[in-house]
Amino acid sequence: MTIHTSHPFADPTPDPARRFRGRVGGAVTLWTAGDGATRSGLTVTSLMVALGPAATVLGLLDPDADLTAELRDGGRAVVQLLAWPDRQLAEAFAGTAPAPGGPFRQAAFEQTPWGPRLASATTWAGLSLADEREVGWSVEVACRVEHVEVGDDERPALLHRRGRFHQG
Numbered sequence: 826m827t828i829h830t831s832h833p834f835a836d837p838t839p840d841p842a843r844r845f846r847g848r849v850g851g852a853v854t855l856w857t858a859g860d861g862a863t864r865s866g867l868t869v870t871s872l873m874v875a876l877g878p879a880a881t882v883l884g885l886l887d888p889d890a891d892l893t894a895e896l897r898d899g900g901r902a903v904v905q906l907l908a909w910p911d912r913q914l915a916e917a918f919a920g921t922a923p924a925p926g927g928p929f930r931q932a933a934f935e936q937t938p939w940g941p942r943l944a945s946a947t948t949w950a951g952l953s954l955a956d957e958r959e960v961g962w963s964v965e966v967a968c969r970v971e972h973v974e975v976g977d978d979e980r981p982a983l984l985h986r987r988g989r990f991h992q993g
Contacts, residue, residue, distance in 0.1 A: 846871075850986030852993070853915050856884065858895040858902040858940040864929055865891035866941070868919040870985045871963070872904070880970040882952055885963040893964055900954045901939040902968065905946035908980035909992045914943075915983060939972065947976020 850870075857866040871885035882904060886893045896902050907915055916922030917931050924931055933944040939951030951972035958965050982993035 847987045850984060850991075853907045853911075853983040853985050853990070854904050855907055855911075855915065855918055855943060855946075856886070856892055856896075856902050856904050857934070857942070858892055858899055860936060860940070863895055863899075864934075864941050865895045866918045866928060867892035868907075868915045869904075874970075880973075881955065882950065882968045882970060884966050884968065885960065886966055888959070888962075888964045893966075895940075896954055896966065896968075897957075899940075902952045902954070903937060903940040903942050903949055904952060904968075905943050905949035907943075907946070907983040909983050909990075910980065911943070911945070911983055912990045915985075915990070937972075947974070948978075949974055 851872075852870065854869050854872060855866055856869050857864065859865050867886065867890050869884055869886065873883050875881045875883060884904070886896070892902070911932075913922060914928070914931050917924035917928040929941065934941040935944050936942075937951060939953075942949055950970050952968035953971055954966060955969045956967040984991040984993040
């Protein structure tokens with residue numbers, strides 16, 4: 826066994842833009858789409874809401890993610906804000922933690938016209954895909970907001986910054 830003086834998986838030539846993005850941070854959301862066997866989900870922090878006559882959510886998604894394929898196929902999705910107690914669920918949907926039986930078995934979900942909604946999520950939006958384009962290594966999706974529910978903020982928000990979860 827070798828004892829390292831530095832992190833053994835640290836990138837010897839870190840990407841400055843990636844380090845900048847890590848310091849920006851943001852609220853952790855869970856995007857879900859589909860129904861039954863086609864359900865899919867993805868943890869996303871790279872998003873923003875553009876207000877106007879037709880409010881739009883812009884999100885950066887993994888082009889190879891099942892969620893991206895399901896959003897393209899069905900044209901609808903749910904985006905829900907996660908809370909501090911949901912951090913294990915966020916890891917499961919990100920594919921960075923074990924999820925025996927799949928990530929949808931890790932919590933209760935309710936089906937909506939836009940896709941599965943985390944039953945404990947008090948703030949969420951139903952979206953329809955309006956447009957997409959390739960941006961860097963991601964797919965930027967522009968989704969029209971068709972439905973919004975804004976609940977109480979009694980539980981601390983789940984935030985992500987510099988590779989770690991934080992309470993907000």
